Amino acid sequence: MNHERLIVIxxxxxxxxxxxxxxxxxxxxxxxxxxxxxxxNYNRILLSDVLACAKTADEIYLNTRQWYEDHGIExxxxxxxTGIDLEKKQVITQSGELxxxxxxLIATGSAPFIPPMKGVDKKGVFTxxxxxxxxxxxxxxxxxxxxxxxxxxxxxxxxxxxxTNRGMVVTVVHLMGHLMEQQxxxxxxxxxxxxIEKLGIGVQLTCTxxxxxxxxxxxxxxxxxxxxxxxxxxxxxxxxxPNVKLAKEAGLAVNRGIQVGYHMQTSHPDVFAVxxxxxxxxxxxxxxxxxxxxxxxxxxxxxxxRGLIYGGSIPAVTLKVAGIRLASIGAxxxxxxxCEEITYADPGAAIYxxxxxxxxxxxxxxxxxxxxxxxxxxxxxxxxxxxxPFRVSLLSIGNGSRLPSHPAAEMGDSDVVCGCMGVTKGAVxxxxxxxxxxxxxGVSEKTRACTSCKGCGPLIDQLLQDVLGxxxxxxxxxxxxxxxxxxxxxxxxxxxHEGQLKSYTAxxxxxxxxxxxxxxxxxSFLVSEIWPMDHTDERHARFINDRxxxxxxxxxxxxxxxxxxxxxxxxxxxxxxxxxxxxxxxxMVKITGSQRIDLLGVKKEDLPAIWAxxxxxxxxxxxxxxxxxxxxxxxxxxxxxxxxxxxLGIEMEERFEGLYTPHKVKLxxxxxPRNCAESYVKDIGxxxxxxxxxxYVGGAAGMxxxxxxxxxxxxxxxxxxxxxxxxxxxxxxxxxxxxxxxxFVPRIGIETIRRVLFDQASGExxxxxxxxxxxxxxxxxxxxxxxRSPVHKRQFKDLGVLIEKL
Amino acid sequence: MNRESDQVILIRxxxxxxxxxxxxxxxxxxxxxxxIFHLEDGxxxxxxxxxxxxxxxxxxxxxxxxSVICPLHGxxxxxxxxxxxxxxxxxxxxxxxxxxxxxxxxxxxx
Numbered sequence: 001m002n003h004e005r006l007i008v009i010x011x012x013x014x015x016x017x018x019x020x021x022x023x024x025x026x027x028x029x030x031x032x033x034x035x036x037x038x039x040x041n042y043n044r045i046l047l048s049d050v051l052a053c054a055k056t057a058d059e060i061y062l063n064t065r066q067w068y069e070d071h072g073i074e075x076x077x078x079x080x081x082t083g084i085d086l087e088k089k090q091v092i093t094q095s096g097e098l099x100x101x102x103x104x105l106i107a108t109g110s111a112p113f114i115p116p117m118k119g120v121d122k123k124g125v126f127t128x129x130x131x132x133x134x135x136x137x138x139x140x141x142x143x144x145x146x147x148x149x150x151x152x153x154x155x156x157x158x159x160x161x162x163x164t165n166r167g168m169v170v171t172v173v174h175l176m177g178h179l180m181e182q183q184x185x186x187x188x189x190x191x192x193x194x195x196i197e198k199l200g201i202g203v204q205l206t207c208t209x210x211x212x213x214x215x216x217x218x219x220x221x222x223x224x225x226x227x228x229x230x231x232x233x234x235x236x237x238x239x240x241x242p243n244v245k246l247a248k249e250a251g252l253a254v255n256r257g258i259q260v261g262y263h264m265q266t267s268h269p270d271v272f273a274v275x276x277x278x279x280x281x282x283x284x285x286x287x288x289x290x291x292x293x294x295x296x297x298x299x300x301x302x303x304x305x306r307g308l309i310y311g312g313s314i315p316a317v318t319l320k321v322a323g324i325r326l327a328s329i330g331a332x333x334x335x336x337x338x339c340e341e342i343t344y345a346d347p348g349a350a351i352y353x354x355x356x357x358x359x360x361x362x363x364x365x366x367x368x369x370x371x372x373x374x375x376x377x378x379x380x381x382x383x384x385x386x387x388x389p390f391r392v393s394l395l396s397i398g399n400g401s402r403l404p405s406h407p408a409a410e411m412g413d414s415d416v417v418c419g420c421m422g423v424t425k426g427a428v429x430x431x432x433x434x435x436x437x438x439x440x441x442g443v444s445e446k447t448r449a450c451t452s453c454k455g456c457g458p459l460i461d462q463l464l465q466d467v468l469g470x471x472x473x474x475x476x477x478x479x480x481x482x483x484x485x486x487x488x489x490x491x492x493x494x495x496x497h498e499g500q501l502k503s504y505t506a507x508x509x510x511x512x513x514x515x516x517x518x519x520x521x522x523x524s525f526l527v528s529e530i531w532p533m534d535h536t537d538e539r540h541a542r543f544i545n546d547r548x549x550x551x552x553x554x555x556x557x558x559x560x561x562x563x564x565x566x567x568x569x570x571x572x573x574x575x576x577x578x579x580x581x582x583x584x585x586x587x588m589v590k591i592t593g594s595q596r597i598d599l600l601g602v603k604k605e606d607l608p609a610i611w612a613x614x615x616x617x618x619x620x621x622x623x624x625x626x627x628x629x630x631x632x633x634x635x636x637x638x639x640x641x642x643x644x645x646x647x648l649g650i651e652m653e654e655r656f657e658g659l660y661t662p663h664k665v666k667l668x669x670x671x672x673p674r675n676c677a678e679s680y681v682k683d684i685g686x687x688x689x690x691x692x693x694x695x696y697v698g699g700a701a702g703m704x705x706x707x708x709x710x711x712x713x714x715x716x717x718x719x720x721x722x723x724x725x726x727x728x729x730x731x732x733x734x735x736x737x738x739x740x741x742x743x744f745v746p747r748i749g750i751e752t753i754r755r756v757l758f759d760q761a762s763g764e765x766x767x768x769x770x771x772x773x774x775x776x777x778x779x780x781x782x783x784x785x786x787x788r789s790p791v792h793k794r795q796f797k798d799l800g801v802l803i804e805k806l
Numbered sequence: 807m808n809r810e811s812d813q814v815i816l817i818r819x820x821x822x823x824x825x826x827x828x829x830x831x832x833x834x835x836x837x838x839x840x841x842i843f844h845l846e847d848g849x850x851x852x853x854x855x856x857x858x859x860x861x862x863x864x865x866x867x868x869x870x871x872x873s874v875i876c877p878l879h880g881x882x883x884x885x886x887x888x889x890x891x892x893x894x895x896x897x898x899x900x901x902x903x904x905x906x907x908x909x910x911x912x913x914x915x916x
Contacts, residue, residue, distance in 0.1 A: 446892040448881065515846070517870030540828025544866040544877045547829075552877055556863040792826050798865070799820040799833040799842065 004029035006302060007091055007101040009081045009246065011035025013044055014275025014291045015107030016063055021299030023071045024710070026673055026689060029302070032074040032099060034081050034091070039131050040065055045288055047134045048155070051162030057131060066755055070712060084250035086268055103270050103302050106247055106258060110240035110276035110286070115150070115175075119212030125234045128159055137235065141166040144232030148172075148221050150209050151238035152179040157192075157321050159235055160201045171202035171229055173209055173221075175238075183317060183328035187345060188352045188368045195324050195350050209234070240286055242277040257284045262309045264298035274298045281312050289313060316378050318371060324350060327374040330364035330381045332356060339363070344397050353395050360388045370397050417463070418449035418456040428460065432467045440464070441483060481522040481737055484514025489736050492523075496530050503527060503536035521546070522737035525624065525660055529732055532775040539791060548796055549782040550607055551622035553600065557587075558607060560599040562616035563657060566631045566649035566669075567595025573616070580613045592621070594628035594666065605796050611783035617657065618783045624738075625660045626667070626728070629653040630678070634671025634688060641671035643688025648717045649677075652686075655721065656728060658779035659772075662735035662744075665728065680707050683731075683741040684724050689713070693720035697727050697753070698745025706742040709750040712758065726757045726765055729772040819903075819910045822850065830865035830874060835914065840901060841865035842910060843874060843885060850905055851885040852912055854898040858890060864898070 006029040008015045022028050041063040049055040068075045083092040090098050112127035126137050147163045149156045152174030160170045178189025193203050211222045220230045242257035253259040253267035257279030264272045274294040290313035297310040318327040343354040351369035362380040413426030431446040440460050444450045501507045504523050520541040527535045550558035581589050587601030629652050634645030649669035668677040669686045679685025681701035687694045692715040699708030712723050735744045819833045825844035832855050833840045839855035841864040862878030873884050882891040888900040902913040
């Protein structure tokens with residue numbers, strides 16, 4: 001383990017984003033965080049939503065206390081660091097305590113700028129930086145009626161919307177000649193002002209507040225024009241200033257912000273800084289995207305690597321202000337005659353799109369009302385592309401020209417849209433028109449498109465949009481198992497539980513589903529998962545693979561894959577497999593990606609005999625179940641191995657084999673972070689690290705490639721196995737049928753998953769293990785059971801064959 | 807009913823008990839393979855075994871109220887008419903069946 005200590009001053013988005021990057025690395029340092037606020041890290045950007053009643057405070061937290069605990073981070077909330085001693089490499093807190101560090105990260109953020117005016121100390125004057133400010137404002141707004149907001153920039157306008165939602169009458173007072181002058185030009189600012197005023201918000205430009213009047217509490221403000229506006233609440237959103245006092249007093253180089261170089265390093269080699277407190281190449285930042293870039297670079301540098309460089313961020317903001325979409329990219333202030341502008345303006349429709357060019361390259365853009373060109377324009381700014389060949393189509397609005405991101409429109413009628421099913425664009429469009437289809441499901445039903453790999457989904461959506469135009473509404477994702485199911489899968493689960501429905505037929509008779517047949521396997525799974533010990537298994541409701549326990553191939557023959565736990569076999573086992581393959585004239589013997597052996601071309605009626613001869617358990621390669629646990633050699637033999645990965649892999653496969661799941665589950669265990677068993681891209685992947693094990697979940701490397709999320713870092717193999725077991729059971733109980741973990745994990749959120757699996761006090765971790773073992777006790781190896789005694793005399797046999805001449 | 811000529815013969819394809827309820831089984835006569843289904847309501851249906859898409863074994867499919875889903879790529883075949891649901895111009899042949907004292911009698915036109 002790394003014995004360095006990193007102290008982080010500031011528990012806001014920048015500091016924590018950097019910590020998140022640091023803990024992803026092998027051997028991270030020990031981390032201590034000091035945060036002045038009493039809250040764990042939350043999304044400061046969403047404070048506007050909280051003010052506007054669009055979100056609750058609970059919904060904006062980013063990291064829980066559990067997260068800090070899980071990563072061994074020492075967290076001190078409500079503690080201010082008041083001094084840094086660079087020589088002794090110590091920090092001192094407000095209570096006089098000393099803490100030593102090897103590396104220091106300053107993420108002190110910024111403070112609101114208060115323009116000079118009288119009366120700022122009256123009750124009812126607020127700034128808008130943190131959760132406390134927000135909550136105080138909400139309380140005040142519930143008692144009073146009128147508000148004045150000083151500063152018509154992004155934050156001020158968002159606050160105006162928020163306070164208006166809370167029933168206040170709001171006036172925005174802005175120093176400059178147009179609103180949001182950092183992001184908009186005069187023309188766009190005018191359009192925005194008109195839209196803001198439509199919401200009942202007053203706007204006063206080119207003036208300031210000179211004095212706040214009132215007896216103890218705010219009663220009115222006096223503007224620089226002399227005008228008096230009555231008010232009960234004054235909010236100052238006139239800009240921010242980096243918090244540099246700590247750094248300056250410590251002797252670090254400070255200008256407007258704490259000066260940092262390409263590696264986010266300050267003037268001291270062991271001290272780094274990120275976020276709103278910094279200045280880099282003369283620029284300070286007040287948006288969130290640069291923070292993430294800075295966090296990655298800082299994390300690398302703190303870890304001693306110098307691979308990543310921070311070259312500054314292109315300012316780019318996309319948001320909704322008062323319900324209007326807005327994107328502002330790059331340098332929007334024109335400097336000098338070398339700049340050109342291409343503009344589309346429709347003030348009546350509140351649309352304004354402008355591209356700013358310099359020497360054939362896009363350097364900035366303002367998009368108001370319609371922002372679909374944003375991503376393209378940002379890319380061009382980033383890459384410095386020479387856009388002169390297509391000047392005319394830089395903006396798509398009002399242009400009639402097709403964007404490259406709309407490929408469906410560029411296809412011909414005979415071009416194939418769905419490769420799996422060979423369905424052409426013409427066929428899809430005709431189906432939409434003929435059958436008046438309105439959804440992807442409808443298209444699938446009528447044309448078979450999008451029923452296999454589903455990769456053509458977005459193309460189908462585009463075609464629906466093209467044909468239906470405005471009438472097309474992309475359907476929200478409902479969790480029906482099939483079109484005849486009358487409820488979402490979640491509701492179905494509940495019904496099965498509460499109604500004690502213990503068989504497919506019971507569910508059908510209850511009216512929760514129809515009888516299309518498609519949802520049979522899904523419903524069977526639900527019933528067997530909810531009632532492992534006493535459900536009635538109906539064979540007809542199983543997919544063919546699960547009726548004969550082998551994988552149907554394209555020609556109606558089957559593939560047979562016995563279990564080879566952990567990918568470790570023996571000469572005896574190989575000999576037996578070879579004998580069986582010869583005896584049954586198996587057409588191909590294939591080593592599979594999951595480190596086992598597949599016998600292909602087996603006839604259905606030979607299946608029982610082949611298993612009896614193999615006398616090995618089923619590999620369940622044909623099922624929506626736990627598949628195999630791949631391993632790489634590990635401590636046993638490998639000179640880099642730090643853990644016994646093969647032993648753990650074999651134990652895990654023995655524990656999990658036979659369990660059915662919402663969709664297939666692939667696992668692996670690697671002996672060290674070199675990861676020869678590819679554990680980062682598995683549904684559950686375990687990696688041995690120095691001193692312990694890491695477990696990753698929700699990874700995949702098939703049709704989708706996704707790196708798994710770190711579930712936990714533990715010391716022993718047993719703990720890793722238990723964590724994996726709880727996750728598997730949690731997935732079984734909460735995954736949608738046909739939902740792989742790579743969709744399940746991001747849907748639930750790794751934070752929530754961790755909380756559920758490890759919060760011992762709730763009792764849930766133990767309950768999950770209990771339910772798992774209950775389910776496991778109901779598992780019987782199908783080959784052993786049914787090889788000997790088929791459930792039906794014709795389970796594997798067809799009806800007779802009549803060959804005589806008729 | 808698909809009658810190619812007036813001559814029809816009946817073939818014993820097995821008993822109703824030979825096919826688990828809700829499933830299908832394949833019956834081969836000369837060069838024809840026929841999928842016979844034992845529906846939920848106890849009735850019997852028969853269609854060509856080979857799916858019009860890529861020849862998948864319909865008798866192995868999941869059976870709905872009146873249709874079967876091919877196990878290879880999910881094409882749905884209406885067991886009354888033999889038509890592919892959603893692409894009605896594609897179809898399989900259907901065969902009339904009678905059940906007498908538990909025996910399945912398949913009508914084959916010659």
